[in-house]
Amino acid sequence: MYITSMSNNIIREVLSLHNKKFRDEKDLFIVEGKKQTEEIEHDWQICYFVATKEFENKIQNNGKIYYVSDSVFKKISTTVTPQGIMAIVKKKNFDIDKITNKQNGLFVILDCLQDPGNLGTIIRSSAAFGVDGIFISKNSIDVFSDKVVRSTTGAIFKVPIITECNILEIVKILKNKNITVYSLDLKAKKYISQIKFNMSAAIIIGNEAKGIEKSIIEKSDEKIKIKMTKNIESLNASVACSIALYEISKQKNL
Amino acid sequence: MYITSMSNNIIREVLSLHNKKFRDEKDLFIVEGKKQTEEIEHDWQICYFVATKEFENKIQNNGKIYYVSDSVFKKISTTVTPQGIMAIVKKKNFDIDKITNKQNGLFVILDCLQDPGNLGTIIRSSAAFGVDGIFISKNSIDVFSDKVVRSTTGAIFKVPIITECNILEIVKILKNKNITVYSLDLKAKKYISQIKFNMSAAIIIGNEAKGIEKSIIEKSDEKIKIKMTKNIESLNASVACSIALYEISKQKNL
Numbered sequence: 177m178y179i180t181s182m183s184n185n186i187i188r189e190v191l192s193l194h195n196k197k198f199r200d201e202k203d204l205f206i207v208e209g210k211k212q213t214e215e216i217e218h219d220w221q222i223c224y225f226v227a228t229k230e231f232e233n234k235i236q237n238n239g240k241i242y243y244v245s246d247s248v249f250k251k252i253s254t255t256v257t258p259q260g261i262m263a264i265v266k267k268k269n270f271d272i273d274k275i276t277n278k279q280n281g282l283f284v285i286l287d288c289l290q291d292p293g294n295l296g297t298i299i300r301s302s303a304a305f306g307v308d309g310i311f312i313s314k315n316s317i318d319v320f321s322d323k324v325v326r327s328t329t330g331a332i333f334k335v336p337i338i339t340e341c342n343i344l345e346i347v348k349i350l351k352n353k354n355i356t357v358y359s360l361d362l363k364a365k366k367y368i369s370q371i372k373f374n375m376s377a378a379i380i381i382g383n384e385a386k387g388i389e390k391s392i393i394e395k396s397d398e399k400i401k402i403k404m405t406k407n408i409e410s411l412n413a414s415v416a417c418s419i420a421l422y423e424i425s426k427q428k429n430l
Numbered sequence: 431m432y433i434t435s436m437s438n439n440i441i442r443e444v445l446s447l448h449n450k451k452f453r454d455e456k457d458l459f460i461v462e463g464k465k466q467t468e469e470i471e472h473d474w475q476i477c478y479f480v481a482t483k484e485f486e487n488k489i490q491n492n493g494k495i496y497y498v499s500d501s502v503f504k505k506i507s508t509t510v511t512p513q514g515i516m517a518i519v520k521k522k523n524f525d526i527d528k529i530t531n532k533q534n535g536l537f538v539i540l541d542c543l544q545d546p547g548n549l550g551t552i553i554r555s556s557a558a559f560g561v562d563g564i565f566i567s568k569n570s571i572d573v574f575s576d577k578v579v580r581s582t583t584g585a586i587f588k589v590p591i592i593t594e595c596n597i598l599e600i601v602k603i604l605k606n607k608n609i610t611v612y613s614l615d616l617k618a619k620k621y622i623s624q625i626k627f628n629m630s631a632a633i634i635i636g637n638e639a640k641g642i643e644k645s646i647i648e649k650s651d652e653k654i655k656i657k658m659t660k661n662i663e664s665l666n667a668s669v670a671c672s673i674a675l676y677e678i679s680k681q682k683n684l
Contacts, residue, residue: 293547297666306659327666369680405560405679410583412551415672418665422673425659426623 178229179244182251186242190226190252190264196318199267205320208255208262215330221266226252228260235261254322267320270336272346275309276353282424283309283350283378285357287343287388289316289413294384296327297414303331305421311341343380347395350378357396359388360420362410364399371400373424381417432483433498436505440496444480444506444518450572453521459574462509462516469584475520480506482514489515508576521574524590526600529563530607536678537563537609537632541597541642543570543667548638550581551668557585559675565595597634601649604632611650613642614674616664618653625654627678635671 179187192198193206204223207213216222224240225231228249235241244252249260276283284307289295295317302310312319319325319339325332338346347357355376360368380396382388393399402411402419411419433441446452447460458477461467470476478494479485482503489495498506503514530537538561543549549571556564566573573579573593579586601611609630614622634650636642647653656665656673665673 297669300666301669304658304665329664402676403680403683404558405683411558411672412554412581412668414666415551415555415669418669419673419676422656422676426657429657429659 177242179242179248182248186224186226187244187248187252190262193264194254194322196321199318199320203267204264205267205325206254206262206322207265207325208253208258208322209326210259210261212326212330213261213263215333216263216265217333220268220333223264223266226262226264230260255326270309270338272309272338272349275336275338276350276355278308279376280428281308281355281376282306282421282428283311283355283376284417284421285311285313285341285343285346285378285380286316287313287380287392288383288386289313289381290384291413292317292321292323293327294412294414295319296324296329298381298417299324299328299335299337300331301414301418301421303334305418305425307335307421309336309338311343311346312337312339313343314340343389343392344395347378347380347392351395351397356398358420359393359396359399360401360416361388361393361399362401364401366398366400367403368400368420368423369403371398373427377424379417379420379424381413384413431496433496433502436502440478440480441498441502441506444516447518448508448576450575453572453574457521458518459521459579460508460516460576461519461579462507462512462576463580464513464515466580466584467515467517469587470517470519471587474522474587477518477520480516480518485515509580524563524592526563526592526603529590529592530604530609532562533630534682535562535609535630536560536675536682537565537604537630538671538675539565539567539595539597539600539611539632539634540570541567541634541646542637542640543567543635544638545667546571546575546577547581548666548668549573550578550583552635552671553578553582553589553591554585555668555672555675557588559672559679561589561675563590563592565597565600566591566593567597568594597643597646598649601634601646605649605651610652612674613647613650613653614655614670615642615647615653616655618655620652620654621657622654622674622677623657625652627681631678633671633674633678635667638667
């Protein structure tokens with residue numbers, strides 16, 4: 177099938193997936209680019225590919241592939257220089273209970289994170305430091321938006337991510353399972369390097385401008401911060417989270 | 431003076447500064463936004479402000495302030511929701527010799543960094559971890575572009591930055607001053623946590639996709655990498671740099 181019209185049903189579905197409302201409704205999202213589509217792990221379901229003729233006989237897939245004209249692809253792409261390939265992928269549901277049952281687990285909780293690059297980078301660092309689950313609050317940016325998916329560079333397929341979370345609820349669940357919950361907070365008195373992380377741990381990262389919501393900090397077990405040479409500065413949210421994960425994973429693997 | 435025309439000379443100068451060529455020629459750059467302009471340190475020279483009437487009598491400055499109409503400001507702004515204020519700031523020249531003479535100095539060398547957010551974040555982390563100087567290669571993204579300036583959140587005024595560097599030349603200068611130069615490289619055998627950083631150190635960060643150029647790695651003293659739980663992953667360049675700076679600054683302050 178070769179599509180040249182923007183009114184084709186498949187093209188209309190792809191266009192709708194640029195919108196969170198339809199991603200939620202259909203439980204699908206877009207993965208665009210050659211390298212990115214190759215990084216989709218086998219336990220994720222690719223519903224179909226949309227590609228230009230250039231990719232004919234070059235896509236390994238048992239499912240459907242729709243070929244489209246260059247001009248159609250350009251219109252459904254969100255990149256400046258489209259490579260001519262995208263996959264429409266089914267979202268995955270993760271079982272909170274199963275994820276949090278892990279022995280010596282490491283978890284990340286994101287409260288109202290707003291920048292797509294920061295969210296993507298946190299997912300990437302989480303994959304690198306062996307995080308067992310990421311919980312994202314309702315009011316955060318959508319993890320399935322094109323910018324976030326792109327900046328995870330494939331890591332979105334490697335860490336269980338639970339979205340639309342009520343963070344107070346999540347903190348309660350984790351604490352009930354003896355997972356220590358730390359708030360990364362500039363106003364903390366203890367440095368992260370002073371903590372002995374010898375069991376299951378979760379760290380909460382807050383909004384880029386406002387930090388973690390007060391009611392959530394109060395429910396966490398401890399406030400921690402990163403030692404800086406000049407304490408007047410603050411770090412980028414994804415950097416702060418990554419340093420915390422580095423420090424914890426280092427201690428765990430001593 | 432109240433400007434309503436886009437053909438006004440000041441407005442034309444501001445517009446030209448969105449372009450690296452003219453920023454280089456005039457040695458000026460733009461700092462836009464209320465918080466950002468407030469973060470300009472006193473040892474930087476603000477040539478003039480451009481603002482909407484809203485800011486009348488609200489700007490503390492001995493120099494010139496040009497007031498412009500909302501519609502003119504919108505056209506010279508690079509933000510989605512302009513706040514109505516920008517400063518035109520003179521670039522600063524730093525003396526490499528003076529900077530590198532510092533006892534127990536910590537330096538960052540950037541080879542062909544391309545993403546504005548990454549560069550901004552590295553400058554921000556450098557300020558937080560007490561870096562004494564950042565050297566940026568000729569083929570890197572311009573540090574004075576609006577996106578980079580914005581993502582430093584004021585840190586651009588707190589760390590000496592030397593641009594348009596020949597990195598091989600810089601490595602030579604640093605080594606001559608007994609500063610140990612480390613390449614942050616995924617193929618390294620030594621972990622950064624195994625290194626004893628007890629004297630002056632510099633770390634090189636490479637391009638987001640290709641890493642550090644081979645000839646530069648060869649001239650550095652040692653290759654180091656960050657320990658990850660899953661070694662197949664790589665980290666975002668600004669995250670990798672920040673973790674390295676965190677680790678070094680932690681060791682230095684023990």
